[in-house]
Amino acid sequence: xxxxxxxxxxxxxxxxxxxxxxxxxxxxxxxxxxxxxxxxxxxxxxxxxxxxxxxxxxxxxxxxxxxxxxxxxxxxxxxxxxxxxxxxxxxxxxxxx
Amino acid sequence: xxxxxxxxxxxxxxxxxxxxxxxxxxxxxxxxxxxxxxxxxxxxxxxxxxxxxxxxxxxxxxxxxxxxxxxxxxxxxxxxxxxxxxxxxxxxxxxxxxxxxxxxxxxxxxxxxxxxxxxxxxxxxxxxxxxxxxxxxxxxxxxxxxxxxxxxxxxxxxxxxxxxxxxxxxxxxxxxxxxxxxxxxxxxxxxxxxxxxxxxxxxxxxxxxxxxxxxxxxxxxxxxxxxxxxxxxxxxxxxxxxxxxxxxxxxxxxxxxxxxxxxxxxxxxxxxxxxxxxxxxxxxxxxxxxxxxxxxxxxxxxxxxxxxxxxxxxxxxxxxxxxxxxxxxxxxxxxxxxxxxxxxxxxxxxxxxxxxxxxxxxxxxxxxxxxxxxxxxxxxxxxxxxxxxxxxxxxxxxxxxxxxxxxxxxxxxxxxxxxxxxxxxxxxxxxxxxxxxxxxxxxxxxxxxxxxxxxxxxxxxxxxxxxxxxxxxxxxxxxxxxxxxxxxxxxxxxxxxxxxxxxxxxxxxxxxxxxxxxxx
Numbered sequence: 001x002x003x004x005x006x007x008x009x010x011x012x013x014x015x016x017x018x019x020x021x022x023x024x025x026x027x028x029x030x031x032x033x034x035x036x037x038x039x040x041x042x043x044x045x046x047x048x049x050x051x052x053x054x055x056x057x058x059x060x061x062x063x064x065x066x067x068x069x070x071x072x073x074x075x076x077x078x079x080x081x082x083x084x085x086x087x088x089x090x091x092x093x094x095x096x097x
Numbered sequence: 098x099x100x101x102x103x104x105x106x107x108x109x110x111x112x113x114x115x116x117x118x119x120x121x122x123x124x125x126x127x128x129x130x131x132x133x134x135x136x137x138x139x140x141x142x143x144x145x146x147x148x149x150x151x152x153x154x155x156x157x158x159x160x161x162x163x164x165x166x167x168x169x170x171x172x173x174x175x176x177x178x179x180x181x182x183x184x185x186x187x188x189x190x191x192x193x194x195x196x197x198x199x200x201x202x203x204x205x206x207x208x209x210x211x212x213x214x215x216x217x218x219x220x221x222x223x224x225x226x227x228x229x230x231x232x233x234x235x236x237x238x239x240x241x242x243x244x245x246x247x248x249x250x251x252x253x254x255x256x257x258x259x260x261x262x263x264x265x266x267x268x269x270x271x272x273x274x275x276x277x278x279x280x281x282x283x284x285x286x287x288x289x290x291x292x293x294x295x296x297x298x299x300x301x302x303x304x305x306x307x308x309x310x311x312x313x314x315x316x317x318x319x320x321x322x323x324x325x326x327x328x329x330x331x332x333x334x335x336x337x338x339x340x341x342x343x344x345x346x347x348x349x350x351x352x353x354x355x356x357x358x359x360x361x362x363x364x365x366x367x368x369x370x371x372x373x374x375x376x377x378x379x380x381x382x383x384x385x386x387x388x389x390x391x392x393x394x395x396x397x398x399x400x401x402x403x404x405x406x407x408x409x410x411x412x413x414x415x416x417x418x419x420x421x422x423x424x425x426x427x428x429x430x431x432x433x434x435x436x437x438x439x440x441x442x443x444x445x446x447x448x449x450x451x452x453x454x455x456x457x458x459x460x461x462x463x464x465x466x467x468x469x470x471x472x473x474x475x476x477x478x479x480x481x482x483x484x485x486x487x488x489x490x491x492x493x494x495x496x497x498x499x500x501x502x503x504x505x506x507x508x509x510x511x512x513x514x515x516x517x518x519x520x521x522x523x524x525x526x527x528x529x530x531x532x533x534x535x536x537x538x539x540x541x542x543x544x545x546x547x548x549x550x551x552x553x554x555x556x557x558x559x560x561x562x563x564x565x566x567x568x569x570x571x572x573x574x575x576x577x578x579x580x581x582x583x584x585x586x587x588x589x590x591x592x593x594x595x596x597x598x599x600x601x602x603x604x605x606x607x608x609x610x611x612x613x614x615x616x617x
Contacts, residue, residue, distance in 0.1 A: 014596060027377065028186065034385055035387065038388035043322065071370060077197060077369055
């Protein structure tokens with residue numbers, strides 16, 4: 001089994017898993033690196049360009065890890081969404097329980 | 098005082114016409130349904146809500162605030178604006194859960210997640226609180242525009258407050274969220290370009306990157322270039338608290354004041370994936386914009402290093418840009434300031450109107466209202482919010498400290514309950530209500546009354562945060578266990594639809610028993 005799952009069934013994508021956690025970690029890293037990287041690059045510090053490049057790589061990894069799962073999960077959910085929307089008004093009505 | 102050339106006036110008038118055009122252009126789409134007026138029919142590709150996230154969180158007061166922290170703390174001040182990093186986790190956790198719930202607003206979500214009277218009380222409370230907050234933010238941002246216009250043209254503050262917010266209200270009233278999001282796209286592009294151009298121009302004006310570094314060294318202020326330079330005020334404990342608040346907060350809903358505007362963008366995205374990417378990329382732009390500002394403000398510092406009072410340096414980025422940009426570009430820059438201002442105003446007007454129309458009027462006052470009636474109410478409430486914001490804006494100088502306190506209590510004591518409502522099935526509406534009520538009273542004691550009476554010392558803000566988190570838990574956890582769990586039918590329906598993460602074992606088991614889900 002590969003470390004990062006790339007092929008998902010709708011049922012598998014519906015569950016929370018390690019890919020979500022990895023995406024979150026890289027997402028936080030990307031934000032930190034991009035913020036510092038942009039500032040230090042504008043000051044023309046060489047370390048700034050390295051940090052900025054690391055931020056871009058972290059963003060790409062995040063996307064690479066989570067996109068296949070999000071794609072399948074989204075497509076599956078959209079099929080159900082129409083019925084859910086019809087039900088929404090009923091569910092949120094004032095209850096007398 | 099800033100002098101406008103003919104080209105400057107042309108830039109500004111063209112921009113205003115473009116914005117008003119949005120109202121006319123999207124008028125028909127906006128009036129199709131309640132969902133169109135408040136969520137653009139839930140059909141937007143990710144880049145439209147993303148540009149709206151960026152544009153909305155670039156307000157007239159934002160460069161003033163960023164200038165304040167960077168001028169004071171150097172590059173380390175950038176972490177004060179890093180709270181928006183909650184979106185790093187939210188984009189892949191709470192955004193997904195909330196998008197799947199299909200709730201129009203966070204207030205409506207309360208009645209999907211909780212049941213019975215508790216849920217209704219929560220919906221009414223969250224909606225009312227949000228309308229108050231929207232009006233407050235409108236007044237706050239509006240008066241910041243008043244100050245900028247006063248600095249640039251010498252106008253009295255009320256002119257900047259009233260004129261531009263009123264122009265913005267035109268397209269929000271006519272086209273609803275369609276107008277907001279389409280205008281936000283243009284405003285986002287204009288604002289980002291202008292911030293980039295004006296900041297780089299300012300950096301060059303201040304001596305260029307190497308000139309700024311050299312001057313900081315001459316002034317003995319090189320520590321300002323270190324993003325991790327700690328002081329008595331900016332401590333490692335503060336930084337760790339900020340990271341925890343932002344990152345773990347991304348799991349919850351409402352842990353940041355920005356959640357409520359983001360929630361509208363999440364629901365307007367056409368798929369779960371679009372919602373996730375819109376929140377992530379919009380916020381990434383916000384953070385990179387802050388970094389660009391930070392360097393320009395270091396440039397301002399080396400030009401004007403001895404300013405003591407916040408009110409004297411908070412307009413630093415505007416001052417630098419007005420000074421550095423050549424004639425003809427000033428109008429473009431001012432158009433960008435208008436873009437920055439109007440994008441935030443339009444969002445808050447439409448969002449407040451949604452809470453009033455959907456959560457108060459439609460839900461409690463007139464559940465059988467026709468779609469025409471709902472859109473009419475949406476428009477009237479937009480105008481009422483605008484008028485209310487003028488009153489707030491004009492009295493803002495006197496009430497600022499009270500309202501900052503209101504913002505504070507919104508995040509500190511209910512930070513953990515906002516997470517628990519997402520991740521823990523047993524947390525119920527009474528526990529969440531208890532947290533809100535206790536927070537409203539106890540935060541006064543911790544922040545103001547007890548230090549004033551000498552009972553406790555004046556705590557640092559991160560100490561206040563952790564103390565409030567602990568005290569509140571002693572209240573809402575017993576309340577949760579002493580009151581019954583939520584109705585299982587409702588929990589199962591919510592679980593199947595939203596698939597929250599966390600401790601949902603008994604609900605999952607019940608859903609499997611009913612054949613609604615297959616076992617893992």
